[in-house]
Amino acid sequence: MERDVDDGDAKAHETAREASEPRRGSGRVTLREVAAAAHVSVATVSNYLSGYPYMRATTKERIERAIGELGYVANTAARTLKTGRTGLLTLSVSDLRQAYFAELSERIIAAARDRGYGVLIESTGLDRARELASPTNVLNHATDGLIVSPAMLTARDTDVFAGDYPLVMLGVQPFTPPCPYFVVDNVRAAYDATTHLIQAGCRRIAIIGGELSGPPSSRTTRALGYRRALEAHGIAFDQRLVRPVKDWNGLAGARAVTALLDDGLRPDGILACNDHLAFGAMRQVRDLGMNIPEDVRVVGFDNIDEARFSIPSLTTVDQSADAVAAKAVGSVIAQIEAGRRAPAMLEHVPHRLVYRASSPEA
Amino acid sequence: MERDVDDGDAKAHETAREASEPRRGSGRVTLREVAAAAHVSVATVSNYLSGYPYMRATTKERIERAIGELGYVANTAARTLKTGRTGLLTLSVSDLRQAYFAELSERIIAAARDRGYGVLIESTGLDRARELASPTNVLNHATDGLIVSPAMLTARDTDVFAGDYPLVMLGVQPFTPPCPYFVVDNVRAAYDATTHLIQAGCRRIAIIGGELSGPPSSRTTRALGYRRALEAHGIAFDQRLVRPVKDWNGLAGARAVTALLDDGLRPDGILACNDHLAFGAMRQVRDLGMNIPEDVRVVGFDNIDEARFSIPSLTTVDQSADAVAAKAVGSVIAQIEAGRRAPAMLEHVPHRLVYRASSPEA
Numbered sequence: 001m002e003r004d005v006d007d008g009d010a011k012a013h014e015t016a017r018e019a020s021e022p023r024r025g026s027g028r029v030t031l032r033e034v035a036a037a038a039h040v041s042v043a044t045v046s047n048y049l050s051g052y053p054y055m056r057a058t059t060k061e062r063i064e065r066a067i068g069e070l071g072y073v074a075n076t077a078a079r080t081l082k083t084g085r086t087g088l089l090t091l092s093v094s095d096l097r098q099a100y101f102a103e104l105s106e107r108i109i110a111a112a113r114d115r116g117y118g119v120l121i122e123s124t125g126l127d128r129a130r131e132l133a134s135p136t137n138v139l140n141h142a143t144d145g146l147i148v149s150p151a152m153l154t155a156r157d158t159d160v161f162a163g164d165y166p167l168v169m170l171g172v173q174p175f176t177p178p179c180p181y182f183v184v185d186n187v188r189a190a191y192d193a194t195t196h197l198i199q200a201g202c203r204r205i206a207i208i209g210g211e212l213s214g215p216p217s218s219r220t221t222r223a224l225g226y227r228r229a230l231e232a233h234g235i236a237f238d239q240r241l242v243r244p245v246k247d248w249n250g251l252a253g254a255r256a257v258t259a260l261l262d263d264g265l266r267p268d269g270i271l272a273c274n275d276h277l278a279f280g281a282m283r284q285v286r287d288l289g290m291n292i293p294e295d296v297r298v299v300g301f302d303n304i305d306e307a308r309f310s311i312p313s314l315t316t317v318d319q320s321a322d323a324v325a326a327k328a329v330g331s332v333i334a335q336i337e338a339g340r341r342a343p344a345m346l347e348h349v350p351h352r353l354v355y356r357a358s359s360p361e362a
Numbered sequence: 363m364e365r366d367v368d369d370g371d372a373k374a375h376e377t378a379r380e381a382s383e384p385r386r387g388s389g390r391v392t393l394r395e396v397a398a399a400a401h402v403s404v405a406t407v408s409n410y411l412s413g414y415p416y417m418r419a420t421t422k423e424r425i426e427r428a429i430g431e432l433g434y435v436a437n438t439a440a441r442t443l444k445t446g447r448t449g450l451l452t453l454s455v456s457d458l459r460q461a462y463f464a465e466l467s468e469r470i471i472a473a474a475r476d477r478g479y480g481v482l483i484e485s486t487g488l489d490r491a492r493e494l495a496s497p498t499n500v501l502n503h504a505t506d507g508l509i510v511s512p513a514m515l516t517a518r519d520t521d522v523f524a525g526d527y528p529l530v531m532l533g534v535q536p537f538t539p540p541c542p543y544f545v546v547d548n549v550r551a552a553y554d555a556t557t558h559l560i561q562a563g564c565r566r567i568a569i570i571g572g573e574l575s576g577p578p579s580s581r582t583t584r585a586l587g588y589r590r591a592l593e594a595h596g597i598a599f600d601q602r603l604v605r606p607v608k609d610w611n612g613l614a615g616a617r618a619v620t621a622l623l624d625d626g627l628r629p630d631g632i633l634a635c636n637d638h639l640a641f642g643a644m645r646q647v648r649d650l651g652m653n654i655p656e657d658v659r660v661v662g663f664d665n666i667d668e669a670r671f672s673i674p675s676l677t678t679v680d681q682s683a684d685a686v687a688a689k690a691v692g693s694v695i696a697q698i699e700a701g702r703r704a705p706a707m708l709e710h711v712p713h714r715l716v717y718r719a720s721s722p723e724a
Contacts, residue, residue: 057491060491060495061490061491061494064491064494064495064498064522065494065521065522067497067498067501068494068497068501068521068522068523068524068525069521069524086504087504088450088482088504095468096458096464096465096467096468096471097461097464097465097468097667099459099461099464102458102459102461102464103458103459105458105483105485106457106458106459106485106487109458109483109484109485110485110487113484118482118484118499118504119482119483120450120480120481120482120483121467121471121481121482121483122471122475122480123467123468123471123472125468125472128423129419129422129423129426132423132426132427132430133422133426135429135430136426136429137480139429139430142448142449142450142480159427159430159431160426160427160430161430162430162431163430249667249668249671250668250671250672251670251671254671254673276668280671280673283672283673284673287673305459305611306611306612306638308613309611309612309613309616309642310612310645311616311642311645311646311649
């Protein structure tokens with residue numbers, strides 16, 4: 001990873017100084033020695049260390065090999081004191097084991113790398129105390145900014161994120177975040193997914209993972225959009241078709257289908273609040289001898305990689321994870337460069353229904 | 363995250379100094395003010411900042427809230443210069459989107475947190491140049507040590523990891539790593555999984571994801587163990603039952619099953635080189651009207667979380683990800699504390715077959 005966040009002049013100055021620095025007894029390797037070993041110019045090594053994007057892969061590899069062999073070390077700690085920056089971001093997510101968060105993290109790492117930043121990942125494991133502690137790294141100046149997607153906060157926790165440090169929040173929160181805030185319009189997304197099922201002919205649509213009451217969350221906002229779509233299309237709302245589940249995994253999705261049938265409800269459409277729930281629901285529907293999409297249509301949420309590979313492949317709501325990653329990284333770096341937090345601002349990222357075999361476009 | 367890696371005396375000294383420091387015009391908040399706001403002693407706040415593990419959750423939460431509200435900042439950059447340490451580790455994995463790596467990363471984050479370290483995650487996306495660059499952060503002193511699990515290196519890349527910085531490698535490599543090195547005995551693990559299928563009565567066992575030739579890798583070592591088990595039990599080896607696939611995902615597993623049947627081979631047992639391949643193979647086997655395990659037994663590799671929830675649940679090789687995470691973090695921190703790399707050492711972590719519905723114990 002490249003760490004230098006100086007402006008061009010400062011870099012040129014530093015390069016000149018380091019290049020002219022004699023080899024010391026301590027074994028400190030100079031930029032000039034790296035350049036000689038890699039058969040490139042000192043300026044090229046400097047560009048490499050600055051994260052210059054337009055460099056041939058073979059050149060990069062030669063420099064990396066020379067750095068590895070010689071043990072060149074840039075004095076990052078001294079640079080941090082000078083610039084006040086570390087070149088690192090903290091990303092705090094609730095559970096890296098959920099594919100959605102792993103894929104979002106992967107995209108945030110890539111977006112940050114493109115800007116020359118590294119990413120410190122904290123996975124809170126749905127532990128409220130750890131979520132409350134998520135600003136610690138940035139407050140300690142271990143990193144320059146925080147991107148956080150908490151899941152266990154309450155309306156009174158807004159103070160936890162008070163301050164002027166660079167901050168971006170993701171996901172539905174029970175309070176108005178005091179910073180730029182990127183989230184899909186969950187009510188609208190669930191409305192659109194439910195409308196698709198209705199237009200495809202479904203009349204008994206179940207929602208797995210939705211909850212009718214509680215503070216704002218993915219669970220409540222998606223249930224609200226589902227309900228509004230039913231009402232807008234003149235379909236009676238039946239509370240028994242709303243199936244809250246604690247853990248959004250495949251087993252819970254399968255069990256929700258069993259419970260629906262045990263209760264004498266035979267849905268012809270299922271909206272699952274994430275793709276794992278949808279996979280479990282699909283397996284159970286097929287195990288019980290029903291066909292997808294002929295007997296039951298299934299729509300998921302998130303569009304994780306696996307949704308393309310499931311059998312049948314899954315129609316699902318794409319939440320623009322690429323756009324979320326790019327916007328979150330762009331905003332937090334802009335705040336770092338401005339030296340202060342940006343004003344509170346909600347931005348809805350686009351969503352779209354990706355049609356696949358589990359519920360083709362009507 | 364807690365960052366202090368000083369010894370006890372140094373901490374006590376620093377605490378006393380900071381506690382007596384007057385509130386400055388710059389708005390710098392003292393430890394004493396945090397303690398007052400949290401209604402705890404200065405020593406308790408100091409313990410919190412040092413990562414002291416035995417602290418009530420409510421106490422931690424009060425301190426974290428006070429830190430958030432007051433904006434207390436420890437001067438980490440100055441501390442880094444003083445101690446020469448950052449309190450951070452780099453973890454470089456090939457693909458966070460693969461559940462195995464997401465789950466391993468989650469465990470490494472947890473193990474590091476227990477020791478007061480944060481984890482910078484680099485996901486190389488199977489990009490060879492990025493794998494070669496994985497030592498950059500630690501060489502730049504942005505982090506104190508490196509845990510790396512490369513997948514794209516060749517036998518001549520051993521020099522890339524030369525040096526004295528703290529280093530742990532994971533996964534099968536095409537060279538002997540110059541550091542402590544933790545990996546499951548893949549030959550033995552595949553041997554055991556294949557032997558289980560044989561003992562359960564399978565005689566035409568396919569391996570999906572294995573490769574017969576190439577430098578040492580998960581692909582070749584698992585194919586070798588498979589072949590040895592067949593030979594040890596007097597079953598003729600049939601090269602057509604070895605199905606290399608590039609991407610180890612569900613779609614590839616499904617396609618491998620189709621290809622086997624198209625070639626007139628009807629396996630009664632399948633060893634998949636990871637769980638995603640096994641899930642895809644199982645779905646395709648069932649779609650083609652065969653029953654698991656009656657007609658075809660399926661065994662996977664990795665024991666990712668989802669293996670418990672699939673239908674049928676998956677018999678798979680557990681690779682002791684918890685043990686790998688604990689050993690990797692323990693070793694790299696021991697090297698950091700010793701101030702030098704530990705000698706090259708291979709340690710096989712235990713593996714065990716977890717029996718579930720896709721292939722019950724015979």
